[in-house]
Amino acid sequence: MGLFILRRLGIMILTALCLTFVVFWLTNLYPNLEKLAKSEGNQRMADTEVVSWLAERGYAQPLYVKYGEWLGIAPGFTFTNEEGKTTGRCIAPGQAAEDAPSYCGILQGDWGRSTALDDEVSSIIATKLGLTGYLMMWVLIVMVPSSLIIGVLAGMREGSRTDRSLSTLSIITTATPEYVSGVLLITFFASGVGWKIFKGSATKAMDEPSLENFTLPVITISLYGMGYIARMTRASMTEVMTAQYIRTARLKGLGFRTIVMKHALRNALIAPFTVIMLQIPWLLNGVVIVETLFNYKGFGWALVQAAGNNDIELLLGVSVVSVVVVLLTQLISDIGYVFLNPRIRIS
Amino acid sequence: METLSWGGIITRIFLQLSPVWIALIATFWISISNKRKLGLYGKLFDSTVGMIGFGIVMFWVFAALFSNVFGWLMPNDPQFFEVSMKHALPGEALPDGSGHYLLGGDKQARDVFSRMIYGSGIVIMIAPLATLMAFMVGITLGLPAGYFGGKLDTVLSFLANLILAFPVILLFYLLVTKEIVATGLPQYMAAVLFMFPLVFLTVLLNSRFYTDPGKRNPILIAVWVIGGWIYLSFISQHGGDSAIRILPAALDAFNPDPNILVVFVSVVFVNSPTVFRIVRGLTLDIKSRDYVAAGQTRGEGPWYIMLWEILPNVRGPLIVDFCLRIGYATILLGTLGFFGLGLETNSPDWGTTINLGRGLLRAYAHPVIIPAFALLSLVLGLNLLADGLREEAMKD
Numbered sequence: 001m002g003l004f005i006l007r008r009l010g011i012m013i014l015t016a017l018c019l020t021f022v023v024f025w026l027t028n029l030y031p032n033l034e035k036l037a038k039s040e041g042n043q044r045m046a047d048t049e050v051v052s053w054l055a056e057r058g059y060a061q062p063l064y065v066k067y068g069e070w071l072g073i074a075p076g077f078t079f080t081n082e083e084g085k086t087t088g089r090c091i092a093p094g095q096a097a098e099d100a101p102s103y104c105g106i107l108q109g110d111w112g113r114s115t116a117l118d119d120e121v122s123s124i125i126a127t128k129l130g131l132t133g134y135l136m137m138w139v140l141i142v143m144v145p146s147s148l149i150i151g152v153l154a155g156m157r158e159g160s161r162t163d164r165s166l167s168t169l170s171i172i173t174t175a176t177p178e179y180v181s182g183v184l185l186i187t188f189f190a191s192g193v194g195w196k197i198f199k200g201s202a203t204k205a206m207d208e209p210s211l212e213n214f215t216l217p218v219i220t221i222s223l224y225g226m227g228y229i230a231r232m233t234r235a236s237m238t239e240v241m242t243a244q245y246i247r248t249a250r251l252k253g254l255g256f257r258t259i260v261m262k263h264a265l266r267n268a269l270i271a272p273f274t275v276i277m278l279q280i281p282w283l284l285n286g287v288v289i290v291e292t293l294f295n296y297k298g299f300g301w302a303l304v305q306a307a308g309n310n311d312i313e314l315l316l317g318v319s320v321v322s323v324v325v326v327l328l329t330q331l332i333s334d335i336g337y338v339f340l341n342p343r344i345r346i347s
Numbered sequence: 348m349e350t351l352s353w354g355g356i357i358t359r360i361f362l363q364l365s366p367v368w369i370a371l372i373a374t375f376w377i378s379i380s381n382k383r384k385l386g387l388y389g390k391l392f393d394s395t396v397g398m399i400g401f402g403i404v405m406f407w408v409f410a411a412l413f414s415n416v417f418g419w420l421m422p423n424d425p426q427f428f429e430v431s432m433k434h435a436l437p438g439e440a441l442p443d444g445s446g447h448y449l450l451g452g453d454k455q456a457r458d459v460f461s462r463m464i465y466g467s468g469i470v471i472m473i474a475p476l477a478t479l480m481a482f483m484v485g486i487t488l489g490l491p492a493g494y495f496g497g498k499l500d501t502v503l504s505f506l507a508n509l510i511l512a513f514p515v516i517l518l519f520y521l522l523v524t525k526e527i528v529a530t531g532l533p534q535y536m537a538a539v540l541f542m543f544p545l546v547f548l549t550v551l552l553n554s555r556f557y558t559d560p561g562k563r564n565p566i567l568i569a570v571w572v573i574g575g576w577i578y579l580s581f582i583s584q585h586g587g588d589s590a591i592r593i594l595p596a597a598l599d600a601f602n603p604d605p606n607i608l609v610v611f612v613s614v615v616f617v618n619s620p621t622v623f624r625i626v627r628g629l630t631l632d633i634k635s636r637d638y639v640a641a642g643q644t645r646g647e648g649p650w651y652i653m654l655w656e657i658l659p660n661v662r663g664p665l666i667v668d669f670c671l672r673i674g675y676a677t678i679l680l681g682t683l684g685f686f687g688l689g690l691e692t693n694s695p696d697w698g699t700t701i702n703l704g705r706g707l708l709r710a711y712a713h714p715v716i717i718p719a720f721a722l723l724s725l726v727l728g729l730n731l732l733a734d735g736l737r738e739e740a741m742k743d
Contacts, residue, residue: 011505015505015508015509015512018509019509019512019513023517023521026521026522026527027521029526029527029530029532030530031525031526031527031529031530032524032526032527034526035526171727171730171731171734172727174730175674175723175726175727175729175730176723176726176727177678177681177682177722177726179681179682179685179698179701179719180681180701180719180720180722180723183701183705183708183715183716183719184716184719186708186709187708187709187712187715187716190709191708191709191710191712192709192710193712200708200709281512281514284514285514285515285516285682288514288516289516289682289685292685292686293705300516303514303516303517303520304516304520304686307517307520307521308520310526315517315521318517319513319514319517322512322513322514322517323512323513326511326512326514327512
């Protein structure tokens with residue numbers, strides 16, 4: 001088990017390295033750097049000015065050197081201008097060049113500085129993750145129990161009317177991406193066309209979340225994942241309900257309720273556990289869409305801002321976090337599976 | 348002319364779409380009367396869910412075909428605007444009395460109904476083609492990875508997981524920008540990805556006719572000449588700053604719009620790893636069957652076994668997944684449009700239209716809701732179709 005986790009962590013680091021390198025490469029392509037120079041410096045820069053702007057800030061170095069600097073295995077870039085003033089990657093504004101450390105990458109705990117939001121990447125990510133974590137918590141609280149209930153109700157009597165109507169409902173929710181359901185929910189529950197029960201914007205929910213401004217974003221994200229988990233639960237439940245031991249229990253004369261609650265449920269919930277864990281990375285997509293649509297300035301919103309402004313270091317931070325989320329949930333689902341189903345051994 | 352009532356609007360829309368109804372009735376009538384001769388497709392008409400799904404999907408296929416190719420179904424041109432019709436409500440008449448905006452006007456005073464119908468064209472063109480391409484890539488790489496295993500499998504699986512670990516939207520934001528198009532990266536990616544159908548066909552036919560060079564050589568030459576020409580036409584472009592321009596302009600049959608090309612390439616890129624994983628898993632399962640061992644003892648080559656023994660036996664799950672994946676590609680196209688990536692802002696496709704109108708959503712809902720429902724119905728149709736196919740395939 002220990003070796004298994006260690007190996008998975010190794011793969012995780014390798015994946016994160018490869019991924020950040022790809023992000024690094026794409027954001028450091030020349031047209032992107034030119035866009036960055038023009039948005040940070042001045043829109044009407046001449047081509048030679050762009051070149052010198054980039055050179056003064058260390059963007060003109062070879063890709064590997066820049067990536068090494070970001071990682072913290074290469075010394076940070078420094079530049080001395082004609083007046084003898086030294087600026088550089090590791091030198092904070094107002095700090096003397098001699099006092100600054102020569103290495104400042106993520107190995108030293110320095111995630112860099114966001115050019116678009118003008119703040120430390122680590123503090124941006126920490127606050128934004130907090131906001132998104134709160135949203136995700138409510139999404140899971142709403143989504144998981146309701147989808148499990150729908151799945152179990154549909155699966156315990158296969159082919160019944162309950163089954164058919166609940167299955168249709170789950171197909172409809174899986175066919176409704178967040179940007180469609182969000183738009184429909186806003187129209188029907190937050191505008192003059194329908195009932196004005198909720199707010200169509202969640203900006204206020206960042207400080208004081210309430211039922212009024214937080215319901216629609218949570219429902220929008222939950223709906224899309226709900227159908228999928230419900231269908232998986234239903235499939236697993238129908239399979240369990242046809243198993244030999246359920247027939248034995250029925251022949252013993254146990255009541256239907258006891259069979260479902262005591263015998264079937266425990267085995268039927270193994271498969272959905274994996275699905276729920278693997279659904280979490282998918283929720284990340286929903287989060288980006290919903291945060292954009294409802295103007296909730298969390299992690300997804302930061303991703304959009306970073307990508308739209310070619311904010312290299314914020315983008316790298318965002319990708320590291322998302323990779324860790326994706327791979328960590330995979331790891332948890334694998335380990336959890338072993339605990340839930342003792343027949344499976346990892347080796 | 349007067350503003351139409353809701354009954355009037357529905358009647359008008361119904362009449363406006365009459366070519367689609369006729370085509371649908373004809374399709375169903377022909378298919379149902381021959382359903383025992385049509386294999387899996389015919390069996391679809393035994394399942395109500397499958398028929399409903401197929402009906403919805405074909406509705407959009409016909410709507411896309413008739414509006415984009417023949418210019419039917421649309422009361423107004425999708426880019427036509429009449430200033431006084433800005434944010435017009437459904438059923439409002441044009442001031443010159445030439446007709447109505449059946450489902451109202453949008454922010455730029457264009458006809459929402461015509462744009463919704465015309466916008467289906469982009470989705471119906473890109474989503475299935477991109478999915479097909481993703482399947483070509485996934486099958487060509489997934490079969491050997493599952494069959495041979497070993498280092499090849501480790502490397503390919505790692506790459507697939509790498510792409511899957513990327514949040515889709517981050518990938519889109521990195522790939523589908525003007526700056527990236529300017530570097531020519533999408534064209535290079537297209538050059539690699541579009542190679543796969545050619546490789547697939549070559550290996551497929553070569554393994555089949557390997558023992559009969561008299562047949563094999565002309566077939567392969569024909570595939571290479573025609574396929575190679577289509578391939579080169581696709582990847583080489585003659586715009587201002589095109590990265591690849593191998594083919595002389597006179598021979599270049601078509602020049603895909605660079606915006607559409609980059610959207611297409613990124614949808615293929617995002618979908619291929621999942622298809623790869625499915626094909627690899629299915630191959631691992633089938634590999635241990637007796638008929639594969641029998642083929643090996645007969646001395647059949649590995650590629651023959653993969654493409655002519657294993658692949659036909661995994662077609663059931665692959666066809667079902669194909670339908671679901673077209674739906675997913677449709678959602679991805681909508682996502683791109685929603686973030687204003689790739690396609691031009693006046694493009695009539697559904698995602699872009701939703702993005703255009705969502706700023707004023709709470710005041711004027713109809714320009715957003717109509718394309719939202721259109722997208723929902725197409726994806727729903729594809730999911731129902733997949734469900735029907737799965738049900739019927741399981742009965743075998």
